[in-house]
Amino acid sequence: MTPKAVIFDIGNVLIEWQPERYFDGWIGEEQRRAMFADVDLHAMNDRVDRGENFTNVITETADTFPQWHAEIWHWHDNWLDLASPVIEHSVRLMAALQEKGVPVFSLTNFGIETYALAATKYFFLRGFDRDFISGHMAVIKPDPQIYQMLEFGSGLSGDKLLFTDDRAENIEAAAQRGWQTHLFEGPQGWADRLVSAGLLSEEDAQ
The missing domain is CATH 3.40.50.1000 (HAD superfamily/HAD-like)
Structure with a gap:
């Protein structure tokens, strides 16, 4: 019908919506692969998609992975560039x-x-x-x-x-x-x- x-x-x-492509362009593929291996960023994003506060989730994740603190906050502060x-x-x-x-x-x-x-x-x-x-x-x-x-x-x-x-x-x-x-x-x-x-x-x- x-x-x-x-x-x-x-x-x-x-x-x-291609976060991997975005980060490849920002920090290079090798660094991006290391980051995504250490941090389950898609699971982080799923938490936001389920209704958790965006900034709170980013803060918790960045604190949990201090070696990627700047990159995780970049996800937050440049989110509109990721979604494009x-x-x-x-x-x-x-x-x-x-x-x-x-x-x-x-x-x-x-x-x-x-x-x-x-x-x-x-x-x-x-x-x-x-x-x-x-x-x-x-x-x-x-x-x-x-x-x-x-x-x-x-x-x-x-x-x-x-x-x-x-x-x-x-x-x-x-x-x-x-x-x-x-x-x-x-x-x-x-x-x-x-x-x-x-x-x-x-x-x-x-």
């Missing part, structure tokens, strides 16, 4: 759907403070018809609870929803609930999927 709403992940769908650049074609697709009257929701692993910070740079983040942000929900993908919470909050479920995400495990969790899904590997593939779903014309999806 034609979906009643479209759901966007944000990281690597609307905004690039915007994926312009995906933003155009979001706008095109809304212009057609298709509700667009977010479903994103994102912290409370970091989302507010990102929205000061990426104004489209305030443009979703419904926001489902993990930090506010205290649960992250691919936990089934976050999908259930979206269904409850939106009143939609199953194949009425079309969801894109760049992580296969997040897509699989949605597919298990009967959602229509698309594994995001680039904006053109997502554009083609929206056209095939009958939501946009090829011209709209440019």
Whole structure:
């Protein structure tokens, strides 16, 4: 069936999120590999995405790993540079759907403070018809609870929803609930999927 709403992940769908690439450019690949081997920075970020305070988590982590204190605080103080650049074609697709009257929701692993910070740079983040942000929900993908919470909050479920995400495990969790899904590997593939779903014309999806 034609979906009643479209759901966007944000990281690597609307905004690039590649911390390793960023730190390679700042401290070099060898130092970055050593840092990421010593400090589970993705687990640190998951804590923020589950709703813990961004600055508090950074402070605790930097104190635990004093040898990487400056680099961990760099993650905090330059976070907007980590979360960049915007994926312009995906933003155009979001706008095109809304212009057609298709509700667009977010479903994103994102912290409370970091989302507010990102929205000061990426104004489209305030443009979703419904926001489902993990930090506010205290649960992250691919936990089934976050999908259930979206269904409850939106009143939609199953194949009425079309969801894109760049992580296969997040897509699989949605597919298990009967959602229509698309594994995001680039904006053109997502554009083609929206056209095939009958939501946009090829011209709209440019």
